[in-house]
Amino acid sequence: MHPQLPRHRPARRFRRATAALLRRFARDEDGALLIFGLYVFLIILMVGGIGVDLMRFERDRSELQYTLDRAVLAAADLDQPLPPKDVVRDYFSKSNLGEYLNEPSVVQGVNFRNVSATAQAVIPTQFMHLTGVDTLTAPAAGAAEERVPKVEISLVLDISGSMRDHGRMDALRPAAKNFVSMVLKGDAKKNTSINLIPYAGQTNPGPWMFDRLNGVRFGTTGGDIFPEWSEGIDSVTLWFDRDGDGDIDYSAKIEGYPAGEVDGLNKDDLDDYFEYAVDHLRRTDSELQSDTDVVGATIQGGTRATEFFSADGSAGSGPTDIDEVDAVIQFDAFYASVIRNDLASCPEISSGDFTRAGLPSEASYAQVAHFMNWKIASAVMDWGWCPQNQSSIVYASNNETQINDMIQSMRMHDGTGTHYAMKWALALLNPSANATFEAMEEDGLIPEEFANRPAAWTDTETVKYIILMTDGQITEQVRPKETLHPKNPTNELNEGRKDDRTQITSASTNVNRFYTQCNLAKNPSRNIIIYTIAFDAPSDAKTQMKTCASSASHFFVAGTKDIAEVFSNIARQINELKLVN
Known part of the structure; x- marks a missing residue:
């Protein structure tokens, strides 16, 4: 009898062999790093591709935003003669970005223009589409506004005799005239009034104002x-x-x-x-x-x-x-002995007036004598400590020709009484002078549109400025002992007539009065912006100007070579155009 063979033996061997093979494969680590490397490479490629797509996106977005900013700034300029929307479209067209621009928006009024715009570029991705992101959208938005507020300016210019030295007056005239032209440029003229205040030893408000203050002619x-x-x-x-x-x-x-x-x-x-x-x-x-x-x-x-x-x-x-x-x-x-009292019109402002921010308000005022203290340079100067009437204050004007003609023709006079000039500069920005401005308009001295000036301190639509330029420090105030002395209109007090001279206030008193007026102007309730310029000035004058200015950045030191740039810089700050978004 033959022995019986095991059943299904080949199948069992196959199963054992397969299991052994799987066990060896599981234990074998050959080739694992290659697979991991493939995964890492794919990840790096994906991240790098995303970076490339993002860089392209940021490049295009930046170009879009840059173009939009330039476009709305140009369109918002009130001096821009072209339609604002056309200006924006033209900027985008010339940059080959016109297809991305949405319809611009323009809001404008008498004294402002606001231009806003948006743009949107759809950028196809080169790598991110592998992750399901086929496009990136680059947005740009911005707005620009130029708003010309109601501007009131007191422009105070030193016309003392020392301005003739080293070409200072020759440099001042074009610099000041260019300032006037800049601040009255375009639509700004409609809302800007300038009080031009020349001064020497005193400040002449003119015959009309002298009479309104109950001035008494000598x-x-x-x-x-x-x-x-x-x-x-x-x-x-x-x-x-x-x-x-x-x-x-x-x-x-x-x-x-x-x-x-x-x-x-x-x-x-x-x-x-x-x-x-x-x-x-x-x-x-x-x-x-x-x-x-x-x-x-x-x-x-x-x-x-x-x-x-x-x-x-x-x-x-x-x-x-x-x-x-x-x-x-x-x-x-x-x-023949009469000293003309109609050549100039300076009132003798009282000490009390220097404690107040408004117009001189005493019951009446004596007239400053017609005299010179220091030796005259008659070729370029007119006689008088008080500037003569042709060099008196110009009130609330936006007539560029009128103001610049005055700057060109004003003559130098004697002395440096900056405290008087600052008094008038502040008073003519003070809303308490409104009734006086109304009266001036009725008499044809100022334009009808400025009859309601100076604006209230609380008027947020109005900005008030004082621009004060001097080449010298404040001095003592002298007068002839006799107002009607026959030598007053022909012989200087310091030239053999010192015994005929008297001091009515010291230099220190006058400096303190000047600072009082500066501080009244800078009071937060008034918030007048004061720019000061020390023009080839000595150290004391620099100190006085720096102390009076609204801040250190509002104080300028200038020479004949850069006085024009200083005035232009101030004008640009007044006219400043800014992005609002």
Whole structure:
């Protein structure tokens, strides 16, 4: 009997062999790094590709944003003559990006323009599509606005005699004129008013303002003591009390009046020259002293009855018989001694006015004498510590020609009274002057559109600036002891007349008054922006200008070579155009 063979033996061997093979394969590590490397390579390739796509995206997005920013800035410029939307489209077209631009938006008014735009570029990916991202969208958005606020500027220019040195005035004129042209350029003119304030030893507000402040011209009564003689004056007799006992004891007649008018005064209104006449007689008549009391005057002329008037304006009777008098002079002799009081119009501002931010507000003001302290350079200077009327303040003007003609023609004068100029610069930005501006508009001195200026301090649509330039430090204030001294219009006080001179305020007092006005202007409730320029100035003047400026960055030191750039820089800051997004 044969032995029985195991059943399915080949199958069992196969299974055992297969299991062994699998066990060996599982234990065998040959080739594992290659597979891992393939995975890493694929990952690196994917990340690098994403980086390339992102770099392309950022490049295109940056170009799109850069083009958009330039486009809206150019379109928002109020001086841009082309339609704003066309400007934006043109920028994108020239950059070959026109297909990506959406419709621009423009909002504009009388004094502003806002231009906004968006753009969107769809960028196909080269590698990221492997991850399912087929495109990237590059957005760009921006807006620009130029808003011309209502601007009020006080432009204060030193015209003292030292400005003639080293070509300073020759450099100043074109620099200041260019500043005016820049701030009045284009639509800005509609909303910008400039007070041009030249100054020397004093500041001349002009005849109109002098009268509004109740200024009293020297040589006059400053009132209405004597009537205007409608039929024309033939003679005036002045009555004096030499010994002070209250009784008239001396008389002097002025006769020989001309039939026609005379320059500088109204010969038929004694108020216009009463003090002149009294002063002339006191100086020329040996019977009179400089302090002899004048009691009154008798006026005779035409068919009107000869009449006496008290010098103090009080009612009362007096002598009318003028046939026998103690002295007789001719009108021409008297008139030749008259110092013209209509050449300049500076009021003697009080100490109290320098503690306030508004216009001078005392009941009345004496007129500054017509004199020079330092030797005149007559080729380039006019006579006067107070600038003459042709170099007085120009109020609230946007007339570029008017302002620049004044800058070109203004003449230099004597002294450096920067505190007076700063007083006027601040006062003419103070809303308390509004009634005065309305009156100036009614009299044709300023444009109708500026009748409601200065704007309120709280008006957020209005920006106020003071630009102050000087070449010297603030000095003491001197005056002739006698306002009507006959040498005042011809001989400088410092040239052999020092005994005729008196100091009314020291330099330190004037500097303190200047700083007070600067601080009033910089008060947060007013928030006036003050730019100052020390033009070839000594150290004291630099200190004064730096202290007054709104900040150190608002203070400039300039010479003849860069004064134009300084003024242009300030104008650019005033006109600044900014991106709003």
